[in-house]
Amino acid sequence: MRKFYSRVVRNTKKIIVFFLALAVVGAILQNFVAVNYDMKDYLPEGSPSTVAIDTMNEEFEGGIPNARVMVKDVSISEALDYKERLKECDGVTDVMWLDDSINIYQPIEEADPDVVESFYKDQTALFTVTIDENKKIETVDAIREIIGENNAMTGDAVSTAVATTSTVNEIRIITILAVTIVLAVLMLTTTSWVEPLIILIGLGVAIMINSGSNLIFGEISFVTNAAGAVLQLAVSLDYSVFLMHRYEECLIETRDKNGAMVDALCKSTSSILSSGLTTVIGFLALIFMRFRIGPDLGVALAKGVGISLITVFVFMPALILKLYPLVQKTHHKRLLPGFQRLGRFVRRIMVPMACLFAVIAVPAFLASNSNSYP
Template sequence: MRKFYEMIVNHRKTVIVVFLVSIVICALCSTMVNVDYDMNDYLPDGTASTVALDTMNKEYDMSIPNARVMVSDISISDALKMKQKLSDIEGVEDVTWLDDVVDTDIPLETEDKDTIEDYYKDGNALFTVTINENSRIETVNAIRALIGDENCMAGTAVNTAVATQATNKEVKKIIFIVIPICLAVLFITSNSWIEPILLLGTIGVAILINKGSNLMFGTISFVTNAAGGVLQLAVSMDYSIFLLHRFEEMRKEGQESKEAMINALCKSTSSILSSGLTTVIGFAALILMRFKIGPDMGIAMAKAILISLITVFVLFPVLLLYFYPLIDKTRHKSLVPDFEKFGRVVIKLMIPAVLVFVILILPTNKGQQMNSFSYGSSKIFSTDTQIGRDTNKIEQTFGKSNNLVLMVPRGDLQKETELSDELHQIPEVSSILSYVDNAGAEVPMDYVDSDILNKLISKNYSRMVLTVDSDYEGEETFKLVEKIRSLGKKYYGDEYLLAGESASTYDLMDTITKDNQRVNAIAIGAVFLVLLITMKSISIPVILVLAIETAIWINLSIPYFAGNFLFYIAYLIISTVQLGATVDYAILLTSRYMEIRETLPKKETIIETMRTTTVSILTSASILTIAGVLLWKISTHGVLSQLGHLLARGTVLSTIIVLFVIPGMLYICDTLIRKTTVGAKFYNEKEKIIKSKVKDIREMS
């Protein structure tokens, strides 16, 4: 490695040119990366709902109804005009209303009251709209312009359109705020006014290169797009901080700048690579998920960390060598205290902290497994947002409702009638739009209007559009999906198909819950293996992984004990991200402990370790926490907001455990660590006294 670093240091201009060219190319490429906000697009190929959607798109010219539009204070005649206006909007494939199920020309009092109130109630008209997925944003905006803010719209198409527009604005806002805050943190924890600019600039280059290189994927998920840059900044900032501190240590020893940089790189390579590789592994574990948002984020973020490592090892040393004279000129008095006193506080608190830690392991592990989860997109907007308020108002007026489409092989109208009769007996099924329900099995297809017929009958399938009074997801909804599928199987074996938000969410739940244990086990095992190799110890990986995993369990058990729900995607992602991101702090502290332990007794080693590592740990943890808080507070997308909340809280918990529990575990297990670590040379006061006495005797003789 030394020869490689010498080459970097001796070819500084080449390095600068290469990175400048990369920045320009990647800046252009980043504008061409597409972002997908529809979670259903990330279901594994071959799941029942995915096959159903693909088949329906081939067989029919329209999708599943995906929006509900409520217009208040409107008469029947005006509602019919509104229906036509909605139908005329480009991107609207179909609008279903009362006139599709009853004859609105005759007095409504003669019709079934429950049927009427599914569409028209207390002067409110509820239209079921099918929006083309390729023009969701434009179509949703046009509908909003037509009905005005005083009326309501909700549904998966609306959720996706609003999320797309809001998240784009919010990501820019987060970046705009996080940069000055990170600079402020770095100004406080550094000793020069130039260092923070170099640190942030280096990671900024890495983020830009990563964003541009995402073009190789064509399209990335909204989670990767929104959280990727913030996570990369927060997670990889500590690599450059570790290198900077090593460089300053070498220079304080009197080494010339180039030699100091080469030595700093050689000495910090092991700890930085260990930190980087564990983070890469944490993200890479997501690649093994069948739910495709996992691989999407895993590949992009593993690539992001690798790019950050390359930038830190190649670009940052060159920048430091160019700017160190200016760094020296702009040095200021340290704004943070000497943490020796903090080390003495840790000595007093670490054993009680370890005891509390041990007590929390089992209940938090159990608690985080018992959370209530949301799997789909139905709860991504709170009632603080317009779409959340609209959804709540529609549900208060007309109740909870969504649509499922059951497709069965065409031809046997008698069998379809029997199936429809059984479906009508399910309490949650409020209405069915199908050939046998609306035209009747006895009516020849030649007598039915072709536009209506094409909505229900295709070349190979007959389509039944079910309106069900239920949430888009939840235990009762999932039971309903199972019940409908069992009826489909009863009449048509494996030839029936069920599509819809609830069916997709059911499959999503079934898929990602199976992913969890496998992904976590592989992430933990891989991190353990990296630590085993880099630390050359059996005991240290156990201590570090247990410490960070317990921080994760505490973080994820809090919603259970507080009675709150979790988005399963956020739960799944944070499990690996928190491990990969915060185990760095544990590695830094432990590596320095092992280094100092060679020359000092273990109590003094703890104090000196805390004195030399606390600033680096707090700097990195502060930035990661701030990034999480901003994502939590600014994002209106529930998944992203909760991911930020979990990230911020998880970082704080991991930092507390690293600063108070791990020192205690190292202290208690000191002898075990020495015996289970290859090449460990711990300071031994008794041996030193004996050697000193032997030396004195020899000198006397």
């Protein structure tokens, strides 16, 4: 490993340019990664819901109704007008209402009240709508324009369309909050104003490369798309921090910057690699979930942690060596107090606390088996 790390520290410029280019390519490619917002596509193949959907698709030629639209304060004739307008929406393949079940040109009081109230009650009309799976977003928006904000709609197609439009904005907010919190924590726990930025640059490069490489899957779930980057940031953060601190320790022993980095990499490889591989195995365990969101998320995150490890061992040493003069220039006093007293206290009570947790673990395990999940 020492020979490999020696080559890394001798080719810092080439490595930095190469990884930054990969990050740019990844940022471009992530725009071409298809995102699936339909949760039913990830149901287990043998689940009752999947079997029911497949059976309905086989038995009926038309599409399965996937939305319901409610319009308040309308008469029968106004409801029929709404039905025709809904039918004209691009993406709507079918609309069912009361006139498909009874003759509405006869007195409605003579019809079966149960049938009538399924579609029309208290001057409120309820339409059953079938929306094209490939045009959910634009069709739901068009229906919303017709019925207005005071009326309502629900169903799988509506939920998928709302999730599609809202997730993008939520990802931005979550990412901004996560980066802000991480930056604040790093500012408090490090002794240089530039060090947190170096760590975030390394993480950002790994995340962009991983996001772009998701193109190899062809399609990912919206859960993976929303949580992947934030989870990769959370689980990979300590790798770069550990390497940076190990480098500073080795730099005290030898003033040779390149030699200190090689020593830091050799000393930290086993710790970082064992931690990273443990995380990778944990994510890969999600492959065995029958609910296929698990495999989708697990493989993407395992790949992300693997890319983060490569970035830490190759890109971060080159970046640290190039920017370390700025780290030294922006050095400041430690903002948090030392925790030596807390450490000594924990050491004194570790045996009693271990016994206490061992006792608590038994009823906690029994109670966990009694949990109910809706």
